Amino acid sequence: MLTVNNNFISFSIFEKFPELVCVMSMRGAGDLYIKNLRQPEKVQTFLSQLAIRPDELVSMEQVHCEHVAVVNKEFRGKTIPGVDGLIASERGIYLGVNAGDCVPIFFYDPKTLMTGVIHAGHRSTYLLITAEFIRFAERQGVRVTNLLVAIGPHIGGCCYEVSDHLAHVFKTRFPSEQVVFQTQNKWHVDLGEANKLSLLELGVLPEHIDVPITCTSCQNDRYFSYRKDSKATFGEMLGVIGIRTV
Numbered sequence: 408m409l410t411v412n413n414n415f416i417s418f419s420i421f422e423k424f425p426e427l428v429c430v431m432s433m434r435g436a437g438d439l440y441i442k443n444l445r446q447p448e449k450v451q452t453f454l455s456q457l458a459i460r461p462d463e464l465v466s467m468e469q470v471h472c473e474h475v476a477v478v479n480k481e482f483r484g485k486t487i488p489g490v491d492g493l494i495a496s497e498r499g500i501y502l503g504v505n506a507g508d509c510v511p512i513f514f515y516d517p518k519t520l521m522t523g524v525i526h527a528g529h530r531s532t533y534l535l536i537t538a539e540f541i542r543f544a545e546r547q548g549v550r551v552t553n554l555l556v557a558i559g560p561h562i563g564g565c566c567y568e569v570s571d572h573l574a575h576v577f578k579t580r581f582p583s584e585q586v587v588f589q590t591q592n593k594w595h596v597d598l599g600e601a602n603k604l605s606l607l608e609l610g611v612l613p614e615h616i617d618v619p620i621t622c623t624s625c626q627n628d629r630y631f632s633y634r635k636d637s638k639a640t641f642g643e644m645l646g647v648i649g650i651r652t653v
């Protein structure tokens with residue numbers, strides 16, 4: 408479930424935590440690529456709607472790997488190289504993720520105040536970045552059964568057509584027909600479902616996973632889609648998670 412507000416969406420699983428900020432921008436907010444700020448004024452405008460300053464944000468290089476970094480306030484304003492996942496356990500630090508078909512996944516543990524984010528494209532999904540993330544979270548003192556998870560807008564299995572080779576590779580790791588399936592003789596992979604199944608196997612409770620029904624390609628009027636958009640019309644959406652200082 409999600410609620411739409413202006414140029415961003417938020418997730419119902421996090422609604423009862425007013426100090427927690429967790430949103431994903433929509434197409435209307437524009438291209439919010441944060442690695443080297445293609446359009447810094449748009450990022451600034453978007454973050455100011457959330458009462459966040461750009462120098463409070465930590466971003467990641469997003470190289471389609473399984474690596475995760477634990478960050479603290481000293482990393483604010485920086486881009487962490489070589490990772491597709493971030494974890495923080497402090498207030499006043501906001502973790503950023505860019506996506507436009509890949510799967511953004513947000514985590515919150517109300518007990519330890521850990522926040523986290525993953526950027527899961529097909530490589531990171533296959534490499535089980537979810538497992539790496541949970542290992543790191545547990546090292547931070549998080550109990551997996553307390554974790555709340557929101558899987559953000561991404562390309563659905565409906566529209567993510569893949570090669571025979573990729574389908575075969577994915578089947579070896581995710582044998583479920585909900586993850587790898589054929590439609591009209593073409594192979595499709597559901598990356599959101601693959602990550603959800605991984606999280607369930609790792610011990611996250613099913614009622615703690617929020618997967619709004621979204622497909623960036625089917626709902627291209629609302630979201631950017633790397634596959635559906637042209638080079639000229641594509642932009643990156645920005646997801647942010649963090650806890651306000653009190």
Ligand SMILES: [Zn+2]
Pocket residue numbers: 562563564565566567622623624625626
């Ligand atoms: Zn679709």
